[in-house]
Amino acid sequence: MSTRAALVTGGSAGIGLAIATMLVDEGWSVTIVGRDRDKLQAAADRLGTERVHVVAANLAEDVAEDVVADHLRHHGRLDLLVNNAGAGLIGPIQLKSAKELDVELNLNLRSAVRLVQESLPPLRVAALRDGASWIVNVSSMTATETPPYASVYSATKAALVAFSRSLHAELSSEGIHVTALAPGLVDTPGTGWAPDDVRDRMIPAEDVAAAVLFLLGRSPRCFVPALPLVTAGAGMHELVDWRSFG
Numbered sequence: 001m002s003t004r005a006a007l008v009t010g011g012s013a014g015i016g017l018a019i020a021t022m023l024v025d026e027g028w029s030v031t032i033v034g035r036d037r038d039k040l041q042a043a044a045d046r047l048g049t050e051r052v053h054v055v056a057a058n059l060a061e062d063v064a065e066d067v068v069a070d071h072l073r074h075h076g077r078l079d080l081l082v083n084n085a086g087a088g089l090i091g092p093i094q095l096k097s098a099k100e101l102d103v104e105l106n107l108n109l110r111s112a113v114r115l116v117q118e119s120l121p122p123l124r125v126a127a128l129r130d131g132a133s134w135i136v137n138v139s140s141m142t143a144t145e146t147p148p149y150a151s152v153y154s155a156t157k158a159a160l161v162a163f164s165r166s167l168h169a170e171l172s173s174e175g176i177h178v179t180a181l182a183p184g185l186v187d188t189p190g191t192g193w194a195p196d197d198v199r200d201r202m203i204p205a206e207d208v209a210a211a212v213l214f215l216l217g218r219s220p221r222c223f224v225p226a227l228p229l230v231t232a233g234a235g236m237h238e239l240v241d242w243r244s245f246g
Contacts, residue, residue, distance in 0.1 A: 003051065005029040005075035007060060007119065008110070010085035012039040012245075013137060017046075017203035019082055019212050024049055026213065031055055031071040033085070037152030060086050060106040064114035068122075076226055078122035079130070082139040082212070083112035083160075088153040088190075090245045103151060106111065107157035112137055113163065117168045120171075127175035134177045136212055137164045141184040141230060149245040157182075161226055168225040179215055183208050183229040185239055198239050 006023050011032025020030045020043070035042050037056035046053045051123035057063045071078060075130040085110045089100045096138040116135060126133035142150055143158040164180035171178060185191060186203040194202070211227055218224065231239065 002030045002179045003027060003077040005031070005071070005077050006079060006080035006082060006208070007031045007033065007071045007115075008031045008082040009115070009139075011241075012036060012043045014190055015053060015183075015205045015208050016082070016084040017043050019084065019211040020052070020207075020212055021047060022209035024051060026216075028080075029053075029075045031065055031075065033059065035056055035059075040143070040194075048136060059111040059115075060087075060103050062114060064111065064118045068115065068118040072122060077126060078119055078133075079126045080216070081119045081123065082105070082117060082133040082136045083115055083139070085134075088142075088150060088154075090149050090153070092149060092245075093151050094126055096152065104156055108153065109159050109163075112160060116167065118245060120176075123176055124137075124174060132175050132177060134215060135164075135167065135171075135179070136182045136215065137161075137178070139164070139180045139182045139226075141182050141228065143188060147240070147242045149242055165225050170221060172223050172240060175220060177215065177218070177223055179224050180226045181208060181211055181229065183211075183233045193239070201239060203229055 006028050008016050008020050011020050012034040020032050023030050024047050033055045035058050040054040044054050054068050055067055057067050087103055092132045095184040123133040137214045139160040140157040141159050146154045161180040163180050167178040183203055185202045188205055
């Protein structure tokens with residue numbers, strides 16, 4: 001049997017790279033997608049295997065068809081899609097430009113929808129062949145905690161949860177497992193703005209990768225439409241003074 005293959009967006013650093021690393025360690029072939037080819041190649045070099053393919057693409061644009069086709073040309077199959085790419089442009093809503101709005105809506109939500117659409121044919125093949133395939137949409141605890149100054153980001157992440165639950169209802173009978181991961185604040189390069197005492201309480205990116213590994217290890221009869229990953233205490237409202245973004 002050929003090695004199972006995954007497509008991971010936002011794969012050059014942070015959560016995406018942690019997931020790609022876990023998959024490689026588990027023997028998977030992986031395509032990592034991001035905007036910066038140099039960062040992607042550096043990540044691939046760090047992973048140190050020919051089973052890693054890189055695709056440089058701006059997912060805020062309608063490139064899903066090309067991305068999936070590139071993945072399939074290289075790996076020949078698709079068993080897992082991880083929609084991890086995203087942007088959080090934090091600040092008062094009245095100051096958000098139309099360009100910033102488009103980036104968040106297109107990258108956080110539209111790209112996930114389009115990648116699912118383009119990935120469904122090979123995911124259906126994988127589910128029929130092996131009994132299961134997977135879609136993991138990386139949402140956020142902002143979907144439910146909805147902090148101030150993150151209204152559009154929170155809306156897109158809430159939409160990902162609803163999207164995932166509806167996909168579960170639509171696709172689970174075919175053996176396609178769909179999960180919205182909803183982590184709290186994760187220690188990544190994107191949260192470098194946080195002081196050390198806050199970073200010390202953030203979730204390691206490797207824990208999010210471990211959650212994906214848990215999903216891959218479930219019985220074909222066990223579905224997990226949503227999975228929150230939280231910090232101790234009251235959550236991100238306790239960790240961050242959101243007024244500083246106002």
